[in-house]
Amino acid sequence: MDTAIVPCGCPATLHLPLLPDERAARQARQAAARLLAQKADACPREVAEDLVLIVSELVGNALLHAAGPYALTLSLERGQAGIAVSDGTSDLTGSHRGAQRKEPGGRGLKIVRALGADLFVSPFDRGKQVIAVLTWQPR
Secondary structure, eight states: OOOOOOOOSOOEEEEEEEOSSTHHHHHHHHHHHHHHHHTGGGSOHHHHHHHHHHHHHHHHHHHHHSOSOEEEEEEEETTEEEEEEEESOOOOSOOOTTOOOOSOOOOHHHHHHHTTOEEEEEEETTEEEEEEEEEOOOO
16 A cells, blocks of 8 residues: 655644753653644644653653653644654664663553554764654544
């Protein structure tokens, strides 16, 4: 099946440097929710809820597994959204040998994929970006 994504105008974009501590995920969720509320015509409520969860998971992973500085970029247009979380760790392999986990985890990216997002990792400045792209049928 061939799929074509046709932009329907300029995307709404949010870029937000994130706090370097546990407040970052909340900061990112709130900013994403504000943008999605402002652009409710571009994104159904149930998709917006999924996008906020994806933002939270990606930011939480960055804080847990990578060094700062951290930033969130969210680009939204009718039928698609791109979420990029950048960090200061250049390791693109996904191995987290240095992570110090005390509680169960390891499901964040599985949740993101289960919500239908495609995931990518790309070098960025002095670190990397983890990028999730979610598409849906526009109304």
